[in-house]
Amino acid sequence: MLSPFERILFFLLVAICLAAVANTFTLMARVIGRGQGKLNLNDLPRRVMTGIAALVSQGRIIRHRKLTSLMHYGVAFGFIFYGLVNVIDVLEGLIPGFTFFHDNIIGQVFRLAADLFAAAVLIGVAYFLLRRFAAQDPALKIRGNVKLMERVREGGIAVDSLIVGLFILMHVGSRLLAASFAVAQHGADAWQPVANFIAGTFLGGLSPDALTFGTHFFWWLAVGLILIFLPYFPYTKHAHLFMGPFNFMTSPERTYLGQMFKLNLDDESIEQFGANDLDDLPQKHIVDAFACIMCNRCQEVCPAYNTGKELSPAALEINKRYYIRENMSALAAGAANGTPLLDYAISQSAVWACTACGHCIEICPVGNVPMLDIMEIRRDQVMMQSEFPEQLKGAFVGMERMGNPWQAQSSRMEWAAPLPFEVPTVEENPNYEYLLWVGCAGAFNPDAQKTVRAVATILNAAGVSFATLGDDETCTGDSARRAGNEPLYQAMAEANIETLNAAKANERRIVTSCPHCFTTIGKEYGELGGHYAVFHHTQLIADLVGRGKLRLNGKTLEQATFHDPCYLGRHNGVLAEPRASLAAAGMTLLEMPRNGKDSFCCGAGGAQYWKEEEHGVSGETVNANRYREARATGAAVLAVGCPFCNTMMSDANRDQGEPMQVRDVAELVVEAMAVPLATN
Known part of the structure; x- marks a missing residue:
């Protein structure tokens, strides 16, 4: 339970966090709003269920990279469950005498789930960090002949991954340690086997005051990290946690996987056909940039990339993401955006190397459609720029x-x-x-x-x-x-x-x-x-x-x-x-x-x-x-x-x-x- 001073401090931090969250998420919404058309929100109950299904299945990632997918399921489900864990922890800290069904089967199962999910998350994140930084999995790299923004090429993805990985490790790890200190303080709890092990192995010799301090310290660290990180969400790859399901939920209905939609060629008020810059893309395609997890699964199956060409669907989405990230405030404020996509997102050779096979769409676990970005760029190249391969x-x-x-x-x-x-x-x-x-x-x-x-x-x-x-x-x-x-x-x-x-x-x-x-x-x-x-x-x-x-x-x-x-x-x-x-x-x-x-x-x-x-x-x-x-x-x-x-x-x-x-x-x-x- 928190002291009166701690409760005041907590509410102050929450107020600051919510203000910052409102600001950064508003910036993200305004950037998306610059795109063409509208996000699809008709038949909302069905669309919400589509988003939930995507969240639960994690975009059916299990179809490929089996071990990595299993690790991701553990991290994803664990982190999602920790949303409830954080709420319960805050309530127990703020409300005198409140415990979540402590001696009831509901509370016991809750503690068991929190304990086991914590282990799953920590193991999974450790696996992903080792895979990227120690093993340096080639699947996570993008070949040198592919257009990639300088900041990305110099380690932007690695830094983003490290920040997200360390945040999850520290948040979940801190919460597990807080539970371990509480177990050491109040006695063994069979429903928290991992916390029991930590308490019995490492905390047995600590004084009551040290155990109380440890419980409070790690409670604050776990909750505080969430409050600090939430406003930063839109700037990181971790945004895929909610933007992926949102992407599936708001996607247009298509009669087949890669359907293109007609242009209104009779509307004389339309001055731009196809996509020259970011604003020319449909709003859904801008959501794609925020949803991208940078996993390179699309690149892994791309025929052009597999035969050494300049096209990487992953690089296209990553470049869009980093361009937005570096210009978020200006774009959200309505600043003119005349930077062509060909200047930073994709090369002209890559645009014309696409076979429109649709594999990048089919495999993407967050519902991105990079192939359709390329089709929109081709429309601009042909209809507005008259720039296309001579043989066509x-x-x-x-x-x-x-x-x-x-x-x-x-x-x-x-x-x-x-x-x-x-x-x-x-x-x-x-x-x-x-x-x-x-x-x-x-x-x-x-x-x-x-x-x-x-x-x-x-x-x-x-x-x-x-x-x-x-x-x-x-x-x-x-x-x-x-x-x-x-x-x-x-x-x-x-x-x-x-x-x-x-x-x-x-x-x-x-x-x-x-x-x-x-x-x-x-x-x-x-x-x-x-x-x-x-x-x-x-x-x-x-x-x-x-x-x-x-x-x-x-x-x-x-x-x-x-x-x-x-x-x-x-x-x-x-x-x-x-x-x-x-x-x-x-x-x-x-x-x-x-x-x-x-x-x-x-x-x-x-x-x-x-x-x-x-x-x-x-x-x-x-x-x-x-x-x-x-x-x-x-x-x-x-x-x-x-x-x-x-x-x-x-x-x-x-x-x-x-x-x-x-x-x-x-x-x-x-x-x-x-x-x-x-x-x-």
């Missing part, structure tokens, strides 16, 4: 003038010429069940043409009524949008929506062999008024096999490994159907270490297919990195489910002398078809 001009011109990035002028139906049956257009078969969306790759790329022919063969054999748009089909605009050319994307999307609706595709189903078309038509056209039920061909194959509409001999018995396309598996969660189709075709699946939602990119996404790949210090290309992993499985067949993956893996295979067969799932299924079925 050809793709843009082809989409604008000829409806395809290949700049091909031939018929989009030439792929069907070798088939032994007629492929009808919508005019010829207006009562179709499935509209076969061929896609630009399927129409003009020889490897992709084989895939579309296989899909058409499967539809024909299963007796599925289908049709195509023929030469009325044009590019979906996916590459234009990922390259930052939003006006071109919207023009192509609106034209396609008009064509699709005229063909009554909004009343039927669409099947495509391209995950990018699958995503764009099915998940992004809705913003522009086009709502369609779109299926990837592996989904349709699995369904046809499951319903007995397609019979396969299943006798291939060949070993295959499947490369999950980013825009099928990670972005849209289509994982089981391609594997079910391969199994039905008799393939024995050998999984690569990076598979499913953790699949490594082929290197073609994000409009990379239409430009030269940025040079990295390793000299390795993204597709070579992925192919090396596929070949290491020992499989004879590398199965794919995307025309761009097909090309990238085929190129890598040819570079190695073609030791594997690179085949689309549809091609393998056609080979396993027992009897072509014209009906039922």
Whole structure:
């Protein structure tokens, strides 16, 4: 129990702390408020539950770095529980005679939890400090060719980590010592085994006055550290404790992992499109900077970083964080901010090295979306600065003038010429069940043409009524949008929506062999008024096999490994159907270490297919990195489910002398078809 003087001192410190907390948290809120749009707070009860779920699961960090994640769970849950511990300690110190159910099971369990969580926190924080400063884990470092603010490069992250680590060690350690002194003073407590051990081992010979002093001293140290540290929260990585759940809670609803949202191109009052400086980013993206824990998990899975390029999604968020930190007061006061993101947050080479694979978004335990920052910067570069890789001009011109990035002028139906049956257009078969969306790759790329022919063969054999748009089909605009050319994307999307609706595709189903078309038509056209039920061909194959509409001999018995396309598996969660189709075709699946939602990119996404790949210090290309992993499985067949993956893996295979067969799932299924079925 505190003396009257101590109680007065405590309330004075609380008043000072609350004033400081109000100031620094107000600064943080004002900086976030400088961003575009608003944070999403509609349907608040559900969003609060989303935040709580993120807090409890810690962003599902257990999926990777198992030991580190377990340590983090101990630290996180322990520190959160210590919020209650601090409240109880303060009440017991301020209120004469108050104890928290001391002889009741509730109080006993509370003391046990506080004791064990203290041990978990101290062990966990010691692990993290040793990992960073003694072991110097390479995963926590950022390569020298990546743009990083000078203060960060000179040890800013290490200092921040040390401050946070020492604060937690001292706070929790002080509270545990206060409990240990109290145990030594009042007698053993079986519900506090760690405090009992400390009291019995180290404090047994102290006088009553020393024990009383120790109890008060460490009580003040534990509580005082919280009061001192709280105003400093927004300036440290420890802010992720509450900003992470808040980030999940206020994130916009997306139809798939990496959905981009349309720009209002018709609003003449808008002078800036895309993000040139911090203020141009959506408010949620500024929250990202405060939420970032600097764990580098996003960097660890980034295709560009893994092949030595200048892009690190972690560095992007860390640079944003430190820029805000160094200019917090000025930004909060409304000072003009004309510092381009390219000056401090990310290099131009890194902006164009992104494959838009979405892995940085999927893996982030605090809900950050660095890929979408890059997409916003690309919009500024293309629409406002007219600065983009020269090779993209050809793709843009082809989409604008000829409806395809290949700049091909031939018929989009030439792929069907070798088939032994007629492929009808919508005019010829207006009562179709499935509209076969061929896609630009399927129409003009020889490897992709084989895939579309296989899909058409499967539809024909299963007796599925289908049709195509023929030469009325044009590019979906996916590459234009990922390259930052939003006006071109919207023009192509609106034209396609008009064509699709005229063909009554909004009343039927669409099947495509391209995950990018699958995503764009099915998940992004809705913003522009086009709502369609779109299926990837592996989904349709699995369904046809499951319903007995397609019979396969299943006798291939060949070993295959499947490369999950980013825009099928990670972005849209289509994982089981391609594997079910391969199994039905008799393939024995050998999984690569990076598979499913953790699949490594082929290197073609994000409009990379239409430009030269940025040079990295390793000299390795993204597709070579992925192919090396596929070949290491020992499989004879590398199965794919995307025309761009097909090309990238085929190129890598040819570079190695073609030791594997690179085949689309549809091609393998056609080979396993027992009897072509014209009906039922």
